[in-house]
Amino acid sequence: METLESLSDALDTTGDIQSIVRTMKALSSVSIRQYERAEEAMADYARTVDLGLMALLRQRREAGLRLPGTDSGSGREGLIVIGSDRGLCGRYNDTIARFAQVRLDGTETVLGVIGARVMARLEAEGHRAEFLHRLPGSVDGISRLVQSVILEIDRWTRLHGVGSVSLVHNRREGRVAARPQAHRLLPLPEGYLRDLSETRWPGRSLPCFRMNPERLMSWLVQQRLFVVIYRAMAEALASEHASRLAAMQAAERNIEERRDDLRQIYRVRRQETITRELLDVVSGYEAARSAE
Numbered sequence: 001m002e003t004l005e006s007l008s009d010a011l012d013t014t015g016d017i018q019s020i021v022r023t024m025k026a027l028s029s030v031s032i033r034q035y036e037r038a039e040e041a042m043a044d045y046a047r048t049v050d051l052g053l054m055a056l057l058r059q060r061r062e063a064g065l066r067l068p069g070t071d072s073g074s075g076r077e078g079l080i081v082i083g084s085d086r087g088l089c090g091r092y093n094d095t096i097a098r099f100a101q102v103r104l105d106g107t108e109t110v111l112g113v114i115g116a117r118v119m120a121r122l123e124a125e126g127h128r129a130e131f132l133h134r135l136p137g138s139v140d141g142i143s144r145l146v147q148s149v150i151l152e153i154d155r156w157t158r159l160h161g162v163g164s165v166s167l168v169h170n171r172r173e174g175r176v177a178a179r180p181q182a183h184r185l186l187p188l189p190e191g192y193l194r195d196l197s198e199t200r201w202p203g204r205s206l207p208c209f210r211m212n213p214e215r216l217m218s219w220l221v222q223q224r225l226f227v228v229i230y231r232a233m234a235e236a237l238a239s240e241h242a243s244r245l246a247a248m249q250a251a252e253r254n255i256e257e258r259r260d261d262l263r264q265i266y267r268v269r270r271q272e273t274i275t276r277e278l279l280d281v282v283s284g285y286e287a288a289r290s291a292e
Helices: 004-062 092-104 116-124 139-160 190-198 213-291
Strands: 076-082 110-114 131-133 162-173 176-186
Touching (some): 076 116, 076 139, 092 116, 092 162, 092 176, 176 213
16 A cells, blocks of 8 residues: 555655756757758758759750659669667657668668667668667757768769669658658759759759859759758657657656646545544543543
8 A cells, every 4th residue: 555655755756857857848849840941941942952953954955955764773772771879759669670670671782770769660671771870969969960971872872883863861841750761862863853954943043153054963962962862850859849849748647647646645544644633632631531
């Protein structure tokens, strides 16, 4: 039977846990907005890269050259999976692991993982990763991580004969905190290049450039890789914190219900103790009076 002391300790512990949950909720709420703003800011740079590709592709089309990178890619396939390094975010990692599993089963895909938690799930299914990177704790670390991933992709193409690279991650959409998304990194999607080459230039005249067209194309493709991977990481981190916020909200409701139950049990036990003590006093008084 629970004593008043044990119930009081349980109430104190539950209150401490509730304070931790509220702190984590506040941190997740702030982080969601932080990463969403980073993703929005990168949209302007993405537009600049698209304009550069648009000008270059229009020149190639006028010269009678075909669009670059429009084949399906030769050689092996590569897949980059973005998960999380921290827990308490519900089924966030399970969702993206199942989504990636469909692309990995029955293929000899070269795998790269960002996030130790999703790495453990993929390894449990028998998939070994060529590299593992940790997610940054703030927006400032995303750029360095993106550069590292681009270097890994370049190493894949040189050492492993990878010709097609895709990326999967979770994205927050409305009330759904983690919806899997897929992006094709290399080669560039044919539809994307065709749309750029056929889109009307927004200015009065096309810009001029002196750089070698092939080198310029390579540089622009690298910048597009940077943009796509950066935005994917920002979306994944925002989704992770949204999942954690939802998990903390559910935990807070459960904790509040538990505290209400403990309070009710505490009141009942306290009343029983008071009643028992009063009965002891009355019984002692009656016994003393009878003795007199």
